[in-house]
Amino acid sequence: MMEKLRLGVFELTDCGGCALNLLFLYEKFFDVLEFYEITEFHMATSIKEKGPLDIALVTGTVSTQRDLDLLREARNRAKYLIALGTCATHGSLQASVEGRIRDRLERVYGTRANPMKALESKPVTDYVPVDYALPGCPYDKEELFQVLMEIAKGVEPVRKDYPVCLECKLNEYECVFLKRNIPCLGPVTYGGCNAPCVRSGLGCIGCRGPLPGANLPGHVEVLRSLGLDDEEIARKLRTFARWEP
Known part of the structure; x- marks a missing residue:
């Protein structure tokens, strides 16, 4: 045994x-x-x-x-x-x-x-x-x-190092940002959840935390293009982590 x-x-x-x-x-x-x-x-x-x-x-x-x-x-x-x-x-x-x-x-x-x-x-x-x-x-x-x-079993687990967006593509989920102009944090959030929010027609809320190396300034500009002001963007980004947009 x-x-x-x-x-x-x-x-x-x-x-x-x-x-x-x-x-x-x-x-x-x-x-x-x-x-x-x-x-x-x-x-x-x-x-x-x-x-x-x-x-x-x-x-x-x-x-x-x-x-x-x-x-x-x-x-x-x-x-x-x-x-x-x-x-x-x-x-x-x-x-x-x-x-x-x-x-x-x-x-x-x-x-x-x-x-x-x-x-x-x-x-x-x-x-x-x-x-x-x-x-x-x-x-x-x-x-x-x-x-x-x-x-x-003696195997070192590997942490996910890709964004939620990748899982949307793998599952062929409709991009809620491109198709429906819904704010989404998928491009800058750790993957691994299999994108349940996007599958339900909602934007990713960033609950898995910020992905290191993601283009955060670029995504802030994307969110601004949807009409979100800086205070609302900061609130979204800081809900699950103290991000500094």
Whole structure:
């Protein structure tokens, strides 16, 4: 019998969807359990074992001191750490909120005191080395399954390095920008989702984060040509990551 890899799931500040998405593998989740022993997963079990890990899956943003301590614990214990979901890889919605944390506390609670030790929301990648980043809000669970199977078999998973537009072409989806003048972030967003928004007749909202090397200034001009002003463009680009158009 092959010795199973030890896997822990660590949840920072987020909606909980990325951790829950792992359970939505349904029957394939049992395939995962053939290769992995899950030693910690708050969403699924109260069992919490200490000790070294082969794999740590980390979801959410670092938004409190508790998050930062938990992230550092996961990094110290794990040989291989995966930032899971756009909160962990790019900051997502929490990190897109502008203004300093003390100012926001004062607006909401009427005081600048910070008893919960809140921090400026930032992605996991800002604090610790990450071995693999899998974006998405939520990520594609089939993509995670493939990554876990590859690691279990000793194969280093390869991150997608192409835009969502490529998947539209491969699937022969109608380009919503060219055909319907719908704003779309597909040309500057990480692929891997199989373009479900475009398949539904909507523009890509950029939930997988910015693609390095994409012609962002050029795409801003394209969005302006549709009549969007700079404030609206900036808001679209910053929804899931702190882009600087």
